Amino acid sequence: MSTADGQHEFDEAGVDMDNLTEQDLLLLAELDVLFDKVDPVPADLVERVQFAIALEDLDVEVARWERAEELAGVRGAGPNTVTFTVEDLTIMVSFAPAGAGYRFDGWLVPGGPHTVEVRVAGHSSTTAEADEGGRFAVDDVPKGTTQLVVHLANGTGSRPRTIVTPTLML
Template identity: 35%
Template sequence: MSEMSRERLLEVVRHVYDARDPMPEGLVERMQDAAAAEVSGLGLDLELMLLVEQLEGASVRGESATRRAAGTAYTLRFTLGEVDLLVRVAPGEGDGSRVDGWIAPAEEMTVRVLAADQPSRATAVAETGRFEFAGLPQGLLRLRFEPQDLSRPPFATPTFEI
């Protein structure tokens, strides 16, 4: 059976079930409400970290990009309550930049790189509180942290430039 006819047959199957057993009226709206209520009910709205220190010629939003063209590594420090985050950015040439992070106190969580117009990337924070991303393109990004402990909401850095 050719790929084309298989796709067409599956299209027929989608079509008949869509017509004969459509989702109930208002289901999407009810689910949107339920999901939004769960986010706010659990207190999972994103919290914002503060940039408290920048070392070795860090380039933060708004600053000229010429500085990072020099290719020197720099370090940013962010805090949120008890949480302390150090991010070391090593600008790269062809294969992209590298970000090394240390977060304390260490706990089980996922860290994501969020950059405009690009798919997010994620990794687990190690038991030591360390994480790393390599091959990042130049531009603005944020780091987002999602503790596995649901009593702790996710939090993110402000936007910074690499």
């Protein structure tokens, strides 16, 4: 299809729509159906994206994955450990199946009396206080899209900081 000024119209993939035959269009329609069947958009994608960005305090630092030991086994029977880091903080958390959900045992390095919030989509947040050594534990974490938010204790003269991890699918 050409525009009013005679220019060719291209779709978002850069395909010249004027040069497609009826067979091309049928093939593209079949490919669309095939991709919808073999690799559909996750039904909860919008919810997961909204969960990941719905933080009350948008002034957060995002931690990065450092090590994920056997994360493929999250749904398995054994404990799993994942490590996240930002410039001056390491967050290590082990999680093991417990009842209908998980138990989290974690450590913050350097330690201190920081607040750790566990967010799970569709559930209320649970908080735990880390001890001076940085250890914290949270029982009864439900299954689902999960994220840790660490509210660092405010040292003298420094501004409060909040660290958020990437989401985990438990």
